[in-house]
Amino acid sequence: MDHDRRGANGVDDEQTVPGVSNRIINSTVHGDVYQAASLTVHQHAVRTAAEWPHLVERIPPQAGCFQVRGESERLARALEPGENTVVVAPAAGVVVGLGGVGKTQLAAHYARTLWHGGELDVLVWITAATTTTEVVAGLAAAAAELLGDDTSDAERAARQFLAWLEPGPGRPSCRWLIVLDDVADPADLTGLWPPASPQGRTLVTSRRRDAAITMGRRIVPVGVFTPVDSQSYLTGALAADRQETDTELAALADDLGHLPLALSQAAAYLIDTGRIVSGPAGPRIFRGKSRCAVEQRGGETC
Structure with a gap:
């Protein structure tokens, strides 16, 4: 018949630890003592993916001096899928021009028109004026909001979001627009261009006209006012x-x-x-x- 040998402190009067040659008698350890290694467990908050339609970052407000000019219509035509949606090529446009001519406002007007017209499910606005870090951070923020991704590894989250934009069987059709505003160095977009999608549009504004940023993409030059x-x-x-x-x-x-x-x-x-x-x-x-x-x-x- 077994007897309860638990002591006053709730510890067995005599215990053996499997694999360790010691005994615990009346809370005193007899024999070799081993210290267990510490274990740190990181827990991340579970995010909930946002429902569509969803806007990531704020569209710049319309300036008081904004004028709807010919460039606005040319941009709309350049990025409108229209009857050529069967061509599996990205609707990607690049707005180029000197500082102060209104590139950002032109892009903002285009994005705002599509958004308020109910023509987009997802709109992501990223200001990319300084380094690759800004682009990665913007894409990672989109991953956090739209996929519920953890952003502790921003580059991984950015890649995950770009992969999510890829069209594929069984995926819901998403009409998206990614705006990369004021790109200073085309190299900052290496490996970070949104994928080709019949439902997606990519719009870049930049003062640069390098082949790395313009080749294979529709160019909308913006000049001064008439x-x-x-x-x-x-x-x-x-x-x-x-x-x-x-x-x-x-x-x-x-x-x-x-x-x-x-x-x-x-x-x-x-x-x-x-x-x-x-x-x-x-x-x-x-x-x-x-x-x-x-x-x-x-x-x-x-």
């Missing part, structure tokens, strides 16, 4: 009761090279200071100033 665009913008931005004539506003636009960002800054200056562009010398108050500001800021708002 004189008509400039006149329309300045007329709309400035109050109706101002004293400048159309000729004086046209001279101001000419002096600023019809650069959208420069015109935006000039209009803001006139509104804030109450100054008037009047006479032949009027536009010269801005000569060089707005262009320098564009170079210093390195960005664009129009």
Whole structure:
């Protein structure tokens, strides 16, 4: 008959540990003592995949000086699958142009139009202005939100998301748009281009025209405003009761090279200071100033 030999501390008065030549008598260990190695267990929170439609990152807001111009229509045609969807090739477009001409705003207008029109299930906006890290982080964020992936290994998560975009049998049809905005170095996209998909679109904006970023893709060059665009913008931005004539506003636009960002800054200056562009010398108050500001800021708002 077995007897209960458990002591006061809840430990057997005499125990043997399998594989170890010692005994525990009245809580005292007799024989060799071995210390177990520590074990750390990492637990990651379980994420829930987002439902469609889903937007990853915010589309840049529309600038006050934005003008719907010919480039907007050309971009829509370049990235519209249309009747050629049978061709298994990525609908990939590259918007190229100098800083301040409105590349980001053009891309944002296109993305916003598709999103609000219900033409997309997934929209991912990634600002890729500095390094590959930004692109990887953006794709990893998409993996976290859309797949419920753990992002502790961002590169693995980014690859997982790109693989998810690949069309395949048994996969739900997903209409997606990936925007890679302001790519500074084409090498940053090596191995990170979204895959070819009849339902997917990839849009890149960049100041570069390297073959690595443009070859095999539709190019949408963006230039400065036309004189008509400039006149329309300045007329709309400035109050109706101002004293400048159309000729004086046209001279101001000419002096600023019809650069959208420069015109935006000039209009803001006139509104804030109450100054008037009047006479032949009027536009010269801005000569060089707005262009320098564009170079210093390195960005664009129009």
